Amino acid sequence: MKIRIINRSNNELPSYSTEHSAGMDVRAFLEEDLVLKPLDRKLIPTGLYLEIPEGFEAQIRPRSGLAIKSGITVLNSPGTIDADYRGEVRVILVNLSADDFIVKSGERICQMVIARHEKVTWELSDELENTNRGEGGFGHTGKN
Numbered sequence: 001m002k003i004r005i006i007n008r009s010n011n012e013l014p015s016y017s018t019e020h021s022a023g024m025d026v027r028a029f030l031e032e033d034l035v036l037k038p039l040d041r042k043l044i045p046t047g048l049y050l051e052i053p054e055g056f057e058a059q060i061r062p063r064s065g066l067a068i069k070s071g072i073t074v075l076n077s078p079g080t081i082d083a084d085y086r087g088e089v090r091v092i093l094v095n096l097s098a099d100d101f102i103v104k105s106g107e108r109i110c111q112m113v114i115a116r117h118e119k120v121t122w123e124l125s126d127e128l129e130n131t132n133r134g135e136g137g138f139g140h141t142g143k144n
């Protein structure tokens with residue numbers, strides 16, 4: 001799949017780290033280092049602008065290495081970039097650690113996954129088909 005992209009940063013384009021990676025690494029585009037204090041959240045620019053095809057979205061997800069090593073994650077995960085959005089891709093990072101974290105320009109801050117989605121048409125009904133789970137809620141599956 002080809003997607004048109006404008007790169008106004010001096011960073012490389014989002015890319016896959018391995019042959020079978022689902023997500024592409026996306027980098028911060030900053031004029032100067034940014035300090036993310038504990039429990040602080042900031043909108044991080046990337047300098048990227050996308051033209052996503054209709055029927056697809058770009059999902060913004062945390063990087064597992066940043067999460068486990070530094071407590072840094074994407075706040076609205078996964079974030080969705082819709083096909084009709086043409087603004088800059090920006091990422092909401094949050095620091096869930098007890099230590100300051102410095103975000104540097106060019107640092108890999110998240111992953112981007114391009115995913116197909118469907119449009120729904122609701123069919124109003126008075127009842128739903130029954131399943132084994134039925135109305136079992138969170139943590140219910142596999143329990144008697």
